[in-house]
Amino acid sequence: MKRTQKNRISLPLRLGSSVLMGVLVFIAVTVIGALTLMKKDVEINKLPFILLIGCSLGSIICSFSAAKKLSFRGVISGIMSSSIFTVILLALLFAASGFYVSGWYAAILAVDLILGCVAGIIAKNMR
Numbered sequence: 374m375k376r377t378q379k380n381r382i383s384l385p386l387r388l389g390s391s392v393l394m395g396v397l398v399f400i401a402v403t404v405i406g407a408l409t410l411m412k413k414d415v416e417i418n419k420l421p422f423i424l425l426i427g428c429s430l431g432s433i434i435c436s437f438s439a440a441k442k443l444s445f446r447g448v449i450s451g452i453m454s455s456s457i458f459t460v461i462l463l464a465l466l467f468a469a470s471g472f473y474v475s476g477w478y479a480a481i482l483a484v485d486l487i488l489g490c491v492a493g494i495i496a497k498n499m500r
Contacts, residue, residue, distance in 0.1 A: 384443070387439070387442040387443060388439060388442075388443065388453065388454060388457070390438075390442075391435050391436075391438040391439035391442060391454055392435055392439070392454060392457050392458050392461065394434055394435060394438055395431040395432060395434050395435025395436075395438075395454070395458045396431060396435075396458065396461060396462070398427075398430055398431045398434045398435075399427045399428060399430070399431030399462060400427075402423075402426060402427035402430050402431070403423060403424060403427040406423035406426065406427065407420070407423065410423065421475075421477045424466070424477070424481070425477070425480060425481060425484060428462060428481050428484060428485055429484050429485070429488050431458060431462070432455045432458055432459070432484070432485040432486075432488045432489045432492070433488050433489075433491075433492045434492075435454050435455060435458045435489070436450070436451040436454045436455050436458075436488070436489035436490070436492035436493045436496070437492045437493070437495070437496045438454075438496075439451070439453070439454035439493070440454075440492070440493040440494075440496035440497050441496050446493075446497065447490075447493040447494035447495070447496060447497030447498065448490050448493055448494060449493075450493045450496075450497070451489040451490040451491070451492055451493020451494065451496075452486065452489060452490055452493070454489060454493070455485050455486055455488070455489020455490070455492075455493075456486065456489070458485065458489070459481070459482055459485040459486065459489075462481065462485070463478060463481070463482065466478065466481070
């Protein structure tokens with residue numbers, strides 16, 4: 374007797390939902406950090422640190438949820454989801470900065486990929 378899987382969600386939809394969750398977390402953390410900086414008289418050069426914190430939290434959430442939803446290994450699902458998240462994020466930052474490339478983009482790329490792999494491994498090893 375065969376089982377029918379009527380409610381099976383496709384792979385791009387599961388991956389897309391986790392990436393969207395990561396992007397929403399990134400936007401929320403960045404907006405909260407920017408509003409905090411506006412309330413205090415702090416120099417504007419602290420903004421890349423807030424972007425880096427927002428990117429790292431978004432990457433962790435994105436990879437963690439993707440690893441729970443996908444049937445791949447933790448490293449593969451972490452790299453896959455965090456790389457898609459990083460491409461979307463770098464496109465947003467590149468367009469927001471007036472098409473100016475800075476050294477922070479390399480740091481964001483490295484942090485996102487490393488934290489994505491770690492979050493994927495942790496999510497797969499949790500029971």
